[in-house]
Amino acid sequence: QVQLVESGGGLVQAGGSLRLSCAAAGLTFNHFKMGWFRQAPGKEREFVAAVNYSGGRTSYADSVKDRFTISRDYAKGTIYLQMNNLKPEDTAVYYCAADTSTAWGTSVASLRTYDFWGQGTQVTVSS
Numbered sequence: 001q002v003q004l005v006e007s008g009g010g011l012v013q014a015g016g017s018l019r020l021s022c023a024a025a026g027l028t029f030n031h032f033k034m035g036w037f038r039q040a041p042g043k044e045r046e047f048v049a050a051v052n053y054s055g056g057r058t059s060y061a062d063s064v065k066d067r068f069t070i071s072r073d074y075a076k077g078t079i080y081l082q083m084n085n086l087k088p089e090d091t092a093v094y095y096c097a098a099d100t101s102t103a104w105g106t107s108v109a110s111l112r113t114y115d116f117w118g119q120g121t122q123v124t125v126s127s
Contacts, residue, residue, distance in 0.1 A: 001026045002024070002025070002026040002027045002098065002115075002116045003024070003025045003026055004022055004023070004024055004025075004096045004097070004098060004116055004117065004118035005022065005023045005025075005118060005119070006020060006021065006022050006094065006095065006096050006118045006119065006120060006121040007020070007021050007022075007023075007121060008020040008021050008121060009094060009121030009122045009123045010122075010123070010124070011124045011125075011126065012086055012123075012124070012125055012126070013125070013126050014086060014087055014088055014125055014126065014127050015085060015086065016086050016125070017082070017083060017084045017085075017086065018083045018086065018123060019080055019081070019082050019083070020036070020080065020081040020083065020094055020096075020121060020123070021078055021079075021080055022034070022036075022078060022079045022080075022081075022096030022118060023076070023077060023078045024077045024078065024079070024096075024098060025077065027098060027116075029072075029074060029077040030053055030054070030074055031053055031100070031102070032053055032098045032099060032100060033050060033051070033052050033053055033098070033099040033101065033102065033103075033104070033108065033113075034050065034051050034070075034072060034079045034096065034097070034098055034099075035047070035048075035049065035050035035051075035096070035097045035098075035099070035108060035113075035114060036048040036049045036050070036070060036079075036081045036094060036095070036096060036097070037094070037095045037097060037111065038090075038092035038093065038094045038095065038123075039092055039093050039095070039120075040089075040091060040092040040093075043092075045095065045111055046061065047061050047108075047109035047110070047111075048060070048061055048064055048068065048081070048094070049061070049064065049068055049069075049070040049081060050070065050108040050109070051070045051071065051072055051079065052102070052104050053102050055071070055072050055074075057104055058070055059108050059109065061109070063089075064083075064090075067083065067084050067085045067086075068081060068082065068083050068084070069081070069082040069084075070082075079096065081094070083123070086123075086125045087125060088125045088126065088127045089125075090123060090125050091123060091124050091125050092122075092123060093120040093121065093122050093123075094120060094121050094122075094123055095117055095118055095119075095120045096117070096118040097111075097114035097116065097117050097118070098114060098115060098116040098117075099113050099114045099115055099116075100115050101113070
């Protein structure tokens with residue numbers, strides 16, 4: 001049974017930083033593409049970042065490029081999202097997702113690409 005458990009969310013002032021973690025269990029970690037998505041109140045869930053199975057390729061939404069960094073630790077079976085220079089518009093529930101396919105392209109930003117999802121962690125950025 002695949003489980004993805006996010007942690008690290010919280011309340012931070014604008015300009016601050018947070019690091020989100022997603023611990024994966026029940027899957028062969030180095031076979032999965034991993035992603036972060038977020039959903040703000042009243043809005044659809046949107047793509048934030050993704051990393052391929054080897055860690056050698058990453059993709060980011062334009063809104064977070066140069067501020068957020070996705071990475072993965074194979075020894076711990078965990079992915080991270082380092083978020084710097086946070087803005088109030090980054091406020092959302094952040095979700096971790098895993099995809100069994102190793103394919104890489106524009107589909108990494110699509111919710112339908114991912115097979116497994118975590119429960120989410122709340123990030124609130126105050127102005």
